[in-house]
Amino acid sequence: xxxxxxxxxPPARRPEFDxxxxxxxxxxxxxxxxxxxxxxxxxxxxxRGAMGYGVxxxxxxxxxxxxxxxNVLQSDLESGLAGFETGSFDYVILSQTLQAVRHTExxxxxxxRVGRQAIVTFPNFGYWGHRLQILAGHMPVSATLxxxxxxxxxxxxxxxxxxxxxxxxxGIRILERIVMDxxxxxxxxxxxxxxxxxxxxxxxxQP
Amino acid sequence: xxxxGSIGVVIPHKAQFDEPIRLRSGALVERYELAYETYxxxxxxxxxxxxxxxxxxxxxxxxxxxxxxPANVGWWDNxxxxxxxxDTGRFFVVGVNNLGGCHGSTGPASxxxxxxxxxxxxxxxxxxxxxxxxxxxxADHLGIERFAVVMGGSLGAMQALxxxxxxxxxxxxxxxxxxxPKLSAQNIAFNEVARQAIMTxxxxxxxxxxxxxxxxxxxxxxxxxxxxxxxxxxxxMAEKFGRALRDGxxxxxxxxxxxxxxxxxxxxxxxxxxxxxxxxLRITKALDYFDPAAEYGGxxxxxxxxxxxxFLVVSFTxxxxxxxxxxxxxxxxxxxxxxxxxxxxxxxxxxxDAFLMDDARYHDLIRAYLDNIDIG
Numbered sequence: 001x002x003x004x005x006x007x008x009x010p011p012a013r014r015p016e017f018d019x020x021x022x023x024x025x026x027x028x029x030x031x032x033x034x035x036x037x038x039x040x041x042x043x044x045x046x047x048r049g050a051m052g053y054g055v056x057x058x059x060x061x062x063x064x065x066x067x068x069x070x071n072v073l074q075s076d077l078e079s080g081l082a083g084f085e086t087g088s089f090d091y092v093i094l095s096q097t098l099q100a101v102r103h104t105e106x107x108x109x110x111x112x113r114v115g116r117q118a119i120v121t122f123p124n125f126g127y128w129g130h131r132l133q134i135l136a137g138h139m140p141v142s143a144t145l146x147x148x149x150x151x152x153x154x155x156x157x158x159x160x161x162x163x164x165x166x167x168x169x170x171g172i173r174i175l176e177r178i179v180m181d182x183x184x185x186x187x188x189x190x191x192x193x194x195x196x197x198x199x200x201x202x203x204x205x206q207p
Numbered sequence: 208x209x210x211x212g213s214i215g216v217v218i219p220h221k222a223q224f225d226e227p228i229r230l231r232s233g234a235l236v237e238r239y240e241l242a243y244e245t246y247x248x249x250x251x252x253x254x255x256x257x258x259x260x261x262x263x264x265x266x267x268x269x270x271x272x273x274x275x276x277p278a279n280v281g282w283w284d285n286x287x288x289x290x291x292x293x294d295t296g297r298f299f300v301v302g303v304n305n306l307g308g309c310h311g312s313t314g315p316a317s318x319x320x321x322x323x324x325x326x327x328x329x330x331x332x333x334x335x336x337x338x339x340x341x342x343x344x345x346a347d348h349l350g351i352e353r354f355a356v357v358m359g360g361s362l363g364a365m366q367a368l369x370x371x372x373x374x375x376x377x378x379x380x381x382x383x384x385x386x387x388p389k390l391s392a393q394n395i396a397f398n399e400v401a402r403q404a405i406m407t408x409x410x411x412x413x414x415x416x417x418x419x420x421x422x423x424x425x426x427x428x429x430x431x432x433x434x435x436x437x438x439x440x441x442x443x444m445a446e447k448f449g450r451a452l453r454d455g456x457x458x459x460x461x462x463x464x465x466x467x468x469x470x471x472x473x474x475x476x477x478x479x480x481x482x483x484x485x486x487x488l489r490i491t492k493a494l495d496y497f498d499p500a501a502e503y504g505g506x507x508x509x510x511x512x513x514x515x516x517x518f519l520v521v522s523f524t525x526x527x528x529x530x531x532x533x534x535x536x537x538x539x540x541x542x543x544x545x546x547x548x549x550x551x552x553x554x555x556x557x558x559x560d561a562f563l564m565d566d567a568r569y570h571d572l573i574r575a576y577l578d579n580i581d582i583g
Contacts, residue, residue, distance in 0.1 A: 062549075066549050066575045069579050071547055073548070073549065074550055083542065088543070
């Protein structure tokens, strides 16, 4: 019997795929951390001619990625990216996974060591729907946070504002941001009206 | 009675090669034979050939059975056959006994045409590179310009890896299973104990035991017992044997008491019945010598810069002989070269031997990978 998490996992084709595809240069070398069934990498290969690898820990998702003809390397993100040379990829992507990673600073640091730029997508905890549910006394359950408090893989929930102050505090330069809700771009009051955030960033001008 | 999906009765063949071959050691082999088997059909475009390389004690008999020996099932029969992960309905599968072997290919027990007597101690030391070269000649013989897949486990995986370096234009995919890019000191140490067991057996006669009509059985038994300890994980041994006693009670003597002793003695006896001591020495040397990075200052990334194949690398969590960390060294070199590669670390309890086991996660992965190979 599949667990509740398996039933309510997001669809393979996510709205932010096109945003990410539009951001990356054609023929880019990409590392996709927590690549799931490989659909993002497959999309980037198809529409941008990207070459790259996915990193995934879960047996079933590794198999699904192989079925999708995506290069997938079975490994635990929490153990770092030791197998990848510094500055060896154009983009390191962490899609809908940052909130489930235990050592946030370490993984962001590793992404910016291995990649020239990094792209992350995450559910915005500050989304109005989430705020309402908290006001009503419950942990939010939504399309971007499709888990109950007791079965969620997420360990760090945060808002757009939290992420941006994290970047400011760690010398990270945000290059681009797109905030979405139900597949549409949100430009007004993004931290309130957006349920999904997509950021592209680099190390900025290092001293 | 064949198991469902078995290829059924197969026939071993021999190919004769009269063009001399210069081995890595410098030795020249004037002519030699290779024993091989094939399953399935080579398609008209000749792009569906799969070479299966064997590890230490196996042979060209990869799948199926012999009509006169139905108990002799091929060593990778659970993986290779009609409808199996290596589907002989799609692929033309070739198994070959390596040069220096003892299952039909020219080896130390063969007659040296120069003397009319068995080669014995005079048979040269062979290497993984030499094997790959002779396998390429077998491919020529079979009309195979390029293999869709070269695959193997353990020492067989080293051959698949070497193929991508020696003949980058002749291999599309390499399946590198339970491998290491070179042996560790500990690996070499185990091999040396096995070799010493054989060479110090009085029946070894410096390798020329054939003339004395004896076999260094004691040495072979010990070599095999040591090998088996390294093929199994501690957990698998505990699970399979524990401290179980054969007769249920301690006997206070040195007969077989624990089940593990019985198992090792049985494996040793069985092995010494069929395996050639000189072949064993040479195969362990081929393992010890394998180190494609050596001529690039130890840089495996540089060694694999020539490779063009796509790779599937598989390791097993409980394999302490060639641990997942060894496979990740190969993986890093492949990623550094931006080669297509997928890597799976199978959570299997069986130790190094896991590559021979029928494990659903492992076999599903190989099936999925091979199903995606386009053979038109």
